[in-house]
Amino acid sequence: MLKGKKAVITGGTSGIGKEIANVFAAQGADVIVFGTNAQRAQQIVQELKQLYPSQEFSYELLDVSKINEVEKALNDVLEKWNSIDVLVNNAGITKDNLLIRMKEDEWDQVISVNLKSVYNTCRVLARSMMKAKAGTIINITSVIGLTGNAGQVNYAASKSGMIGFTKSLAKELASRGVRVNCIAPGYIDTPMTTGLPEKVKESILSSIPMNRMGEPKEIANAALFLASDLSKYITGQVLTVDGGMVM
Numbered sequence: 001m002l003k004g005k006k007a008v009i010t011g012g013t014s015g016i017g018k019e020i021a022n023v024f025a026a027q028g029a030d031v032i033v034f035g036t037n038a039q040r041a042q043q044i045v046q047e048l049k050q051l052y053p054s055q056e057f058s059y060e061l062l063d064v065s066k067i068n069e070v071e072k073a074l075n076d077v078l079e080k081w082n083s084i085d086v087l088v089n090n091a092g093i094t095k096d097n098l099l100i101r102m103k104e105d106e107w108d109q110v111i112s113v114n115l116k117s118v119y120n121t122c123r124v125l126a127r128s129m130m131k132a133k134a135g136t137i138i139n140i141t142s143v144i145g146l147t148g149n150a151g152q153v154n155y156a157a158s159k160s161g162m163i164g165f166t167k168s169l170a171k172e173l174a175s176r177g178v179r180v181n182c183i184a185p186g187y188i189d190t191p192m193t194t195g196l197p198e199k200v201k202e203s204i205l206s207s208i209p210m211n212r213m214g215e216p217k218e219i220a221n222a223a224l225f226l227a228s229d230l231s232k233y234i235t236g237q238v239l240t241v242d243g244g245m246v247m
Contacts, residue, residue, distance in 0.1 A: 002028050002085075002224070003029075003227075004028065005029045005030070005086055006084050006138035007024050007030065008077060008084055008088070010043075010117060011034070011091030012035055013036075015188075015190035016054075016140060016219045017035075017090040021033050024227065029086070032060060034064060034091070034224050036063065036212065039085075041059035041061060044059070045057045048089065063168070065113045065116050070124060072161045075120065084135065086135070088126055088140065090140075092140070094155050102154065110158065111161075113191075115157075126178070133177065134177050135173075135178040139162050139166050140182070140183050140223075141184045143240060159184075163184075164241065165236070166181065166182045174235050181234060181235060183241060185214060186240070186245045190216060193213065208243040208244065209243060210244055
């Protein structure tokens with residue numbers, strides 16, 4: 001479904017991002033993952049090269065909240081590949097706290113990594129995708145961006161911001177053949193959720209009609225759909241993958 005496509009995935013060394021890299025590679029894409037952990041980045045690239053020796057895989061270590069680092073990394077990729085067909089903005093962090101206790105740096109870090117990073121990557125790639133009259137941008141938001149959550153005003157704001165950003169950019173780029181969409185995962189079984197207390201997990205499960213957490217591959221399959229020609233008439237949308245939690 002993605003044979004010959006070139007994809008960049010931020011936050012691509014673990015959890016959902018890593019699974020998206022695996023699924024994209026299995027469908028024929030060349031993949032570059034952006035991350036901050038050299039060991040994990042090297043491991044996933046090595047694994048993909050062993051599985052798909054005819055395809056290209058590499059990684060870049062950078063802080064996606066820093067515009068200069070993002071510009072350099074993406075321009076290096078464009079020089080190597082000439083174009084990027086698919087961008088997945090998956091990098092994200094949490095710094096949970098009640099607002100009255102939240103420190104300024106807890107707000108700033110979450111907004112910078114989760115939201116400003118999307119501005120950074122899209123600002124660089126929009127021009128080349130417009131010139132090619134093709135391209136797909138997939139922003140990984142969250143159901144928390146739709147519903148809010150106590151103790152996560154920073155995270156909710158960043159994820160809601162991604163949705164507004166996505167819809168606005170979709171309108172700017174649609175006439176040039178570039179599609180921009182969101183995926184809003186519910187509670188997914190990743191390192192970000194495994195550390196939750198059992199009582200919290202029980203409360204979460206009670207709010208999910210399908211009575212289970214999602215798997216990273218279920219988000220990756222949604223990303224594959226949005227990256228492929230199966231969705232070529234879809235833009236500016238939020239695809240919620242949450243077991244029915246938000247209806």
